[in-house]
Amino acid sequence: MRDRIDALRELLDRASYAYYVLDSPVLTDAEYDVLYRELVDLERANPGRITDASPTQRVGAPPSRLFAPVTHTDPMLSIDNVFDTAELEAWVDRLARLLGETPDLFAELKIDGLALSLRYEGGVLLQAATRGDGRIGEDVTANVYTVDAVPKRIAYQDPLEVRGEIYLPRSAFEALNRDPTLKAPFANPRNAAAGSLRQKDPRVTASRGLAFFAYQLESPVLCSTHEESLDYLASLGFRIEPHASPVLRENLLERVQELDRLRGKLDYETDGVVIKVNSLAQRVQVGSTSRAPRWVIAYKFAPEEQVTRLLAIAISV
Ligand code: NAD
Numbered sequence: 001m002r003d004r005i006d007a008l009r010e011l012l013d014r015a016s017y018a019y020y021v022l023d024s025p026v027l028t029d030a031e032y033d034v035l036y037r038e039l040v041d042l043e044r045a046n047p048g049r050i051t052d053a054s055p056t057q058r059v060g061a062p063p064s065r066l067f068a069p070v071t072h073t074d075p076m077l078s079i080d081n082v083f084d085t086a087e088l089e090a091w092v093d094r095l096a097r098l099l100g101e102t103p104d105l106f107a108e109l110k111i112d113g114l115a116l117s118l119r120y121e122g123g124v125l126l127q128a129a130t131r132g133d134g135r136i137g138e139d140v141t142a143n144v145y146t147v148d149a150v151p152k153r154i155a156y157q158d159p160l161e162v163r164g165e166i167y168l169p170r171s172a173f174e175a176l177n178r179d180p181t182l183k184a185p186f187a188n189p190r191n192a193a194a195g196s197l198r199q200k201d202p203r204v205t206a207s208r209g210l211a212f213f214a215y216q217l218e219s220p221v222l223c224s225t226h227e228e229s230l231d232y233l234a235s236l237g238f239r240i241e242p243h244a245s246p247v248l249r250e251n252l253l254e255r256v257q258e259l260d261r262l263r264g265k266l267d268y269e270t271d272g273v274v275i276k277v278n279s280l281a282q283r284v285q286v287g288s289t290s291r292a293p294r295w296v297i298a299y300k301f302a303p304e305e306q307v308t309r310l311l312a313i314a315i316s317v
Contacts, residue, residue, distance in 0.1 A: 005049055008039040012055040020061035023195040025187055029271065030303030033081065059134030059291055066200060067138035070129035073161065074218060076115055077134055078291050079274060079298045085253050088275070091297045092249055095277065098286050098294070104278040106226050107255050108244040109262070110298055111213055112190045112269040113167025114197065116140075118150065120160045125152045130198070134291075143197055146206035151237040161218035162233060168193040169267045172209035189269045211268070214238035225278045246278055260301050272300040 015032055019025045027035075036055065043050050050057065059078045063069055082088045096102045117137065119127040128144035129137035144150050147166065154160070168176070173189040176182065176196075186192035196208035217229040227246050234240050243262065247255045252275065259273045277283050277295040286294040 005039065005042050005046070008035055008042070009054055012036060012039065016055060016061055019191070020194075021064060023186070023191045023198070024184075025191060028303065033083070033300065037083075057291060060131050061133060063130070063132035063136050063138040064198065066198070067130075067140060069132075069136045070117075070127065070139045071136055072117060072129070072131075072134070075134045076117060076131040076137065076163070077288060077293055079296050080292045081272075081298045081300050083300050085256070085299075088252070088256070088297065088299050091275075092252070095286060095294070099282055102249050103282050103295075104225070105247050105249060105252060106244070106276045106278040107247045107252070107259065108215060108274045108276070109241055109259055109266075109270040110272040110274045110300075111165040111167050111241065112188070112271045113165040113193045114190070116144065116164055116166045116197075116212065117218075118144070118162045118164070120154055120156065120162070121158075123154055123157050125150065125154075138198065140197055142202045143199060143205040146202050147210045147212055149210075149212040149239055154236045156221075156236060159219060160221070162214050162238060163216035163218060164212055164214035164238070166193060166197055166210055166212050167268050168196060169209065169211055170269065171267055172211075176208060212239060213241045215241070215244070215274075224280055226276055226280065227278055229280070247275075256299050263301060270301070272298045274298050 012032070012035060015025065015027045019032075039054070040056050043054065043056055052058075059076070082091055092102070092105070115131040117129045117131070118125060125141075125145070127139065128141045128150070129139055131137050144166075145152065168189045170189060173186070173192050176192055177185040186195060192208075193210060196205055196210055199205045214233045215230070217223065217233055221229070221232060223229040223232055230240050230244060243259060256273050256275075263270055275297050277286065283293070283295040288294060
């Protein structure tokens with residue numbers, strides 16, 4: 001018999017398709033997160049029902065056939081979420097137990113765009129790919145070549161992979177939605193960024209004003225902390241979000257609140273704070289699940305949007 005677990009999976013699958021493939025969401029992120037959390041709790045209570053096909057076990061969505069597939073060397077995973085400070089503290093406690101000591105942490109704004117992997121070789125940008133389903137992404141190199149904020153040449157010759165967030169500044173989003181030639185307005189800057197990046201014609205992407213912040217150096221360069229790797233990326237010419245900084249555990253909640261207060265004051269949308277273990281050796285020690293690394297968590301800000309009629313419909317499925 002079709003029950004609540006099946007109904008939630010169906011609904012989340014439909015919402016993910018609209019969000020990732022059509023760039024036209026049918027639920028707000030807050031609505032999606034409430035339903036997702038309900039499914040996680042039901043699966044936790046009924047572990048026999050967990051299957052690989054559940055939205056809780058997957059990342060993103062399969063790549064579109066419009067673009068050539070790119071197999072990621074290291075999977076581009078998701079990030080687990082927490083929604084209040086008690087859950088955040090529980091995450092730090094869990095890490096401290098795993099490591100046998102409290103880790104040094106690093107806090108960054110969670111930019112509301114989409115993840116991009118950039119591969120360089122011989123100092124030249126060779127390939128840019130979206131996350132896709134985490135394993136296989138979409139080759140968007142020609143489009144990314146039109147984005148000024150992405151360095152095309154770097155002063156480093158060996159193979160190097162850089163990951164970060166491609167996003168549409170609020171000002172560019174507002175200008176885009178005023179464009180009378182647009183078929184339909186975009187729901188938010190995240191969907192507008194995804195729609196602008198995943199264009200068949202790079203000239204359309206070029207006209208949209210996309211921007212990029214790097215947040216991850218994948219290839220092993222001589223860095224022992226995340227902080228050093230961001231400094232190194234900055235020295236190569238990558239833009240780093242200016243509020244990214246190390247944080248002591250005792251100051252973590254205060255820092256999260258400070259960053260929350262910045263919301264609305266910046267020219268880019270953020271939906272939370274990403275808290276990461278700063279030591280790269282400690283990251284290896286704690287590892288990842290199939291869906292998300294254990295060394296990073298996203299503290300989601302309280303939603304700005306109202307929970308709407310759609311949620312009432314969704315909840316009654
Ligand atoms: P996520 O988007 O919550 O978090 C992971 C992503 O955060 C990374 O892939 C990266 O792109 C991004 N990110 C931004 N700043 C970062 C930083 N400083 N460091 C590291 N990563 C950073 O997780 P997800 O798995 O991509 O998607 C799930 C989320 O997507 C849901 O929680 C929901 O908010 C949204 N979603 C919404 C709908 C909808 O219908 N509205 C449908 C599906 C998913």
